[in-house]
Amino acid sequence: MRKAAKLDQNARIVLNGxxxxxxxxxxxxxxxxxxxxxxxxxxxxxxxxxLIPVMPALGSYVGI
Incomplete structure (x- = not known):
């Protein structure tokens, strides 16, 4: 459809819709x-x- 829209005005209108x-x-x-x-x-x-400095409990989730 995008290839056709480059050449055809009706295809461009349909593609935009x-x-x-x-x-x-x-x-x-x-x-x-x-x-x-x-x-x-x-x-x-x-x-x-x-977010580790804000929520230190995430350190165990991330693996630090």
Whole structure:
């Protein structure tokens, strides 16, 4: 669809509509809550080593 959108105006309109309908932030939050929960937990795990000075109990989780 993206290749066709480069050449065809109608394909570009359809692609923009599909992107807004299914790939917008609002659609991700309301339509895919499991994805949102997984993404938030992944972010928390990724920054957990930076939180050790604030929460020393995380040292055993990270392995320090």
């Amino acid at each position: 599909l992107s807004k309908e299914f790939l917008s932030v609002k659609a991700m939050i309301l339509g895919y809550p499991v994805f949102l929960i997984g993404y938030v937990l992944l972010c928390i795990i990724a920054v957990s080593p930076l």
